[in-house]
Amino acid sequence: MFFDPSVVDTAGFILRQLASGALLTLEITLLAQVVVVVMSFIIALMRLSPWRGLRWIATVYVEILRGISALVLLFYLFFILPLFGIRLSPMTTGVIGLGLTFSAYGSEIVRSALTNVNRGQRDALRALDFDPVTAFRRIILPQALPFMLPPMGNQLVELLKTTSLVSLISLSDLTFSGAQLITTLGQQTLIWCIVLVCYFIMAWPLTWLVRRYERHVTAWREGSSS
Amino acid sequence: MNFDYAFAWSILPDLLQGLLVTLQVVVLGFLMAVIVGLVLAIAQRSKRPWLHRLSSGYLSFFRHTPLMVQLYVLFFAFPLIGITVPAISTGVIGLGLYYGAYIAEAYRGAIESVPAGQWEAARALDFDTATTWRRIILPQALKPMLPVLGNYLIGMFKETPLLAVITIPELFQAAKQIAGMTYRYNEPYTVMALMFLAISLPTSLFFKFLERRSHA
Numbered sequence: 001m002f003f004d005p006s007v008v009d010t011a012g013f014i015l016r017q018l019a020s021g022a023l024l025t026l027e028i029t030l031l032a033q034v035v036v037v038v039m040s041f042i043i044a045l046m047r048l049s050p051w052r053g054l055r056w057i058a059t060v061y062v063e064i065l066r067g068i069s070a071l072v073l074l075f076y077l078f079f080i081l082p083l084f085g086i087r088l089s090p091m092t093t094g095v096i097g098l099g100l101t102f103s104a105y106g107s108e109i110v111r112s113a114l115t116n117v118n119r120g121q122r123d124a125l126r127a128l129d130f131d132p133v134t135a136f137r138r139i140i141l142p143q144a145l146p147f148m149l150p151p152m153g154n155q156l157v158e159l160l161k162t163t164s165l166v167s168l169i170s171l172s173d174l175t176f177s178g179a180q181l182i183t184t185l186g187q188q189t190l191i192w193c194i195v196l197v198c199y200f201i202m203a204w205p206l207t208w209l210v211r212r213y214e215r216h217v218t219a220w221r222e223g224s225s226s
Numbered sequence: 227m228n229f230d231y232a233f234a235w236s237i238l239p240d241l242l243q244g245l246l247v248t249l250q251v252v253v254l255g256f257l258m259a260v261i262v263g264l265v266l267a268i269a270q271r272s273k274r275p276w277l278h279r280l281s282s283g284y285l286s287f288f289r290h291t292p293l294m295v296q297l298y299v300l301f302f303a304f305p306l307i308g309i310t311v312p313a314i315s316t317g318v319i320g321l322g323l324y325y326g327a328y329i330a331e332a333y334r335g336a337i338e339s340v341p342a343g344q345w346e347a348a349r350a351l352d353f354d355t356a357t358t359w360r361r362i363i364l365p366q367a368l369k370p371m372l373p374v375l376g377n378y379l380i381g382m383f384k385e386t387p388l389l390a391v392i393t394i395p396e397l398f399q400a401a402k403q404i405a406g407m408t409y410r411y412n413e414p415y416t417v418m419a420l421m422f423l424a425i426s427l428p429t430s431l432f433f434k435f436l437e438r439r440s441h442a
Contacts, residue, residue, distance in 0.1 A: 063427060063430075064423065066426075066430070067384075067422060067423040067426040067427045067430070068384070068419050068422045068423055068426075069384035069385065069386075069387055069422060070384075071387040071388060071398065072387055072398065072415070072418060072419050072422055073419075075398075075402075075415055076415055076416075076419060079405070079411040079415060080411055080412055080415055080416070083411065083412055157289075157290065161290070161291065161292040161293070162292065163292075164292035164294045164295060165294065165388075167294075168391070175292070175294060175295055178295070178298075188298070188302035189299060189302045189303045189306050192295055192298045192299040192302060193299055195295050195298075196287075196291045196295050196296065196299060199290065199291045199292055199295065200287060200290045200291050203290035203291070204286065204290050207286075207290065
């Protein structure tokens with residue numbers, strides 16, 4: 001079988017472009033996930049706080065961010081904020097926009113996991129006179145984490161997919177690299193299919209890990225039933 | 227930079243026109259997703275291994291790839307195989323195929339919650355598979371599913387700005403065009419965001435109410 005060297009060249013070119021795009025996609029996913037985790041905890045704790053004002057602010061935050069879509073928020077940050085003199089780089093815009101959108105969903109995950117911790121545990125903390133920070137860190141959080149991680153993992157997959165939106169605010173992520181390759185090479189359908197496969201290869205292992213973890217934390221339940 | 231109410235008012239008709247297209251695509255896409263999801267969910271429970279595997283592969287692939295890139299593929303692949311469809315149909319098909327993979331999961335949960343005794347009774351009474359599905363299982367599975375489907379409907383509505391990338395003149399595209407023509411970004415994008423909120427907030431409250439009532 002004879003290979004035309006130009007085919008190998010083109011394949012190498014496609015590979016390099018997509019690899020650099022994929023790297024940026026992973027970078028944005030990771031940074032946005034940090035925003036998601038931090039904001040999710042802050043908002044969840046606000047929603048569970050005894051002060052009505054804080055609860056109210058947190059509810060409004062969640063409802064508004066869940067009500068408008070990620071792309072609308074990204075465009076808003078990208079085009080409207082500069083008019084008020086706040087200039088963010090596309091990267092920061094992408095990370096903040098996606099981070100805020102997903103934190104609205106993430107805070108619900110954190111909140112339901114925290115409220116899932118047994119009532120008796122809370123009463124015991126009260127009785128033993130733990131200070132709130134130690135109580136949260138040593139008793140509540142370790143018990144809530146197994147409830148929290150699987151849905152958080154699934155959300156991370158959604159986040160990874162949604163990062164494709166940042167290609168529309170001029171960040172050269174995987175989708176953007178695909179579009180660029182098409183302007184030089186044509187072959188739209190082929191290249192978009194390759195891009196799809198790249199996303200699948202990045203996202204699927206995450207789901208696999210989540211499933212493994214879920215099986216791991218529920219193993220005791222199956223063991224006791226059989 | 228201040229908000230010009232007169233300008234915002236003047237672009238309202240264009241944006242409403244876009245909103246109308248958005249709602250059209252969402253409703254049609256949702257109907258398609260409900261059908262695709264049902265087919266996938268039934269295929270998941272099929273005893274034929276190839277059908278089961280095909281459906282699993284579909285679910286896995288569509289749930290692990292971004293809708294935007296799927297739309298690009300559909301948009302360019304249809305003309306390639308000699309089918310010319312308007313962009314709106316491509317959008318409806320794209321949304322339907324993507325959300326079908328999610329709705330299939332909702333069906334699965336609902337179908338699994340039908341007690342096994344119902345299957346056994348249908349078997350004992352010698353119902354054939356199609357009748358069992360149509361008359362026994364689905365009517366019992368569908369009712370508790372309605373609020374879940376509602377959440378997907380809202381989710382779909384919020385994904386529609388993506389359809390702008392394949393040139394569908396929906397709400398987001400309309401706002402973008404106005405912004406591009408007038409160099410005024412504040413009004414179109416703000417009015418668009420408010421329109422999204424005005425539709426998604428009440429519907430989400432409505433489905434929350436339905437959910438609470440069905441649990442009570």
